[in-house]
Amino acid sequence: MTKPILLNAFAMNTLTHQSPGLWRHPRDRSREFNRLPIWLELAKLWERGLFDGVFLADVLGPYDVYGGNADGAVRSGAQLPTNDPMMLIPAMAAVTQNLGFGVTVSLSYEPPYLMARRLSTLDHLTDGRVGWNIVTSYLDSAARALGQPRQRAHDDRYAIAEDYMTAIYKLWEQSWEEGAVVADPVRGYGDPSRVHVVRHSSEHLSMEALHLCEPSPQRTPMLYQAGSSPPGQAFAARHAECVFVSGPSAAVIGPRVAKLRAALVAAGRRPDSIKVFALATVVVAPTTAQAREKLADYRDYVDHEGALVLMGGWMGVDFAGYAFDQKIRFIENDAGRAAMENFTRGDPGREWTVREVAEHVAIGGAGPVFVGSPSDVAETMQAWIKETDVDGFNLAYALLPESFEDAVNLLVPELQSRGLYKTAYAPGTLRDKLFGEGPLLADPHPAATARRLSHSAAAAVVSDPVAV
Ligand SMILES: Cc1cc2nc3c(=O)[nH]c(=O)nc-3n(C[C@H](O)[C@H](O)[C@H](O)COP(=O)(O)O)c2cc1C
Structure with missing residues (x-):
């Protein structure tokens, strides 16, 4: 088989993720997002389609750039209301065995100590199927809600994120040494000489902590990242194992992937040590004509205001003040640069x-829409991979669950018949399944370096007076 295409589902614990207005379509079931049955159904569907994982997005504030308030978000339901994504994972894990869970959690508002515990808990409960999409947030509304006047400047957020990762690796990789859990009725549960208090002191973070969880199957969960600005790519090149990219055409995505692969080499990692997933929405039906009809029907339900609400948040630009036919020009601000x-x-x-951007993003966000028969879409995907060097796609939906049902029932068998898609999951943790090189991060990744560091230099044993 040539390099297999990877597939992720892109979803969010919300009414309207990236297709504003389509919750009003008679076949859409997004309004069920507050209850578990739809999520359990989706998890089983994604696993039936051998999806590598589901990527759960998250924001911590409303999109209130459009018109200077959240009214548009409230009216359109654009990522509002939005529930905590982490809570879905144990339930979805209970009805699946192989599906991965890439969950977005912002590091801007939570100390590493708490973040590490929540992600380790999920890694235990999922038998090592959890990934963390590392974000620093892009909405001022979240910063204000969490006690800051505004979000930190774009590049500073990445500098803080770098520091944060150094601290969190200490918790995951150093606090509990290999062999720390003895679970022996005579010797006791843990060996205190192998459990360490770790310390971190920097301009932004101060921590003296013993990680509250014993090592989980992956220790450091699979690391995802989605920023594409120069500091975003430098961060990804050091830390990420999977990167999500999003753009409307192969012409936009190709150079971005090339820069990321070059940044990996500069950081001393192999260019293929990151799996890159491009955002795309698939509208597939048995024939090309039926697929086009389906897309035209979806477009009848688009909510343009909702689309401008989302765009405004991603780009940090208030489109309420723009004429519909006005051309968009690059402006530098503290929201997302790639957007x-x-x-x-x-x-x-x-x-x-x-207008063109609103119409484009209203079906599945900033990525392309691949519309056609299973064979049309398979060919488009192959052409995209050739042109951009991505490893797979992060599939957004127009209708829930219809878009995913179509992908699983029509597209996946077509990809398999062309030898482009797996026919069974690989065994092991999420990291094993995607890379086949063991459950833990390996050199030269900084998490592996942290694991190797001498505990005497970096930490004190629990019985030290300092640690008590
Ligand atoms: C496909 C994709 C999904 C993203 N999902 C989230 C998300 O759920 N929550 C979030 O806060 N940021 C999300 N982001 C934003 C990125 O993490 C990042 O903040 C943004 O792209 C700006 O970074 P940049 O300026 O380096 O490009 C996403 C970005 C992309 C491309």
Whole structure:
């Protein structure tokens, strides 16, 4: 088989993830998001389609850039209301054996100590199927809700994230040495000489802690990242194992992936040591004509205001003040840089008006829509992989669960018949399944370096007076 195509489902514990207005379609079941049955159904469906994982997005504040308030978000339900994504994972894990769970958690508002415990708990409960999408947030509304006047400057967020990772690796990789859990009725449960208090002191973080969880199957969960600005890519090149990219065309995505692979080499890692997933929405039906009809039907339900609400949040631009036919130009601000690049200088050959962007993002967000028969879509995917060097796709949905049902029932068998998609999961943890090189991070990743570091230098044993 040529390099297999990887597939992720992209979802969020909310009414409207990336297809504003489509919750009103008679076949859409997004309104069930507050209850478990739909999530259990989806988890089983994704696993039947041998999806590598589900990527759960999250935001910690409303999209209130559009019009200067959250009214548009409230009216359209654009990522509001939005529930905690982590809570879904144990339930979905209980009805699956192989599906991975990449959960978005922002490091801007929570100390590493608490983050490490919650993710270790999930890694235990899922038998090592958890991944962390490391984000620093992009909405000022979240910063204000969490006691800060505004979010920190774009590049500072990445500098703090770097420091945060150093601290959290200490908890996951150093606090409990290999062999620390003895579980012997005579010797006791743990061996105090192998359990350490770890310390971290920097401008932004101060911690003296013993990690509350014993080592989970992956220790450090699989690490995902989705920023594409230069500091975002430098961060990914040091830490990420999977990267999510999103842009409207292969012309935008190809150079971004090339820069990321080059950044990996500069960071001393292999260029293939990150799996890159491009956002895409698949509208597939038995024939090309039926698929096009389906897409036209979806478009009848689009809520343009909802689309501008989302765009405003991603780009940090209030589109309420723009005429619909106005062209979009690059503006530097503290929201997402890649989101702005996508529709401005990312493809110098293509200019976008506000209307065009609203129409584009209203079906599944900033990624392309692949529409057609299973064979059309399979060919488009192959062409995209060739042109961009991505490893797979992060599938957004137009209708829930219809878009995923179509992908699993129509597209997956087509990809399999072309030898482009797995026919069974690989065994082991999420990291084993995606990389086949063991459950733990290996050199030269900084988590592996942290594991190797001498505990005497970095930490004190529990019985030290300092640790009591
Ligand atoms: C496909 C994709 C999904 C993302 N999902 C989230 C998310 O759920 N929550 C979040 O706070 N940021 C999310 N982001 C934003 C990124 O983490 C990052 O903050 C943003 O792309 C800005 O970074 P940059 O300026 O380095 O590109 C996502 C980005 C992409 C491309």
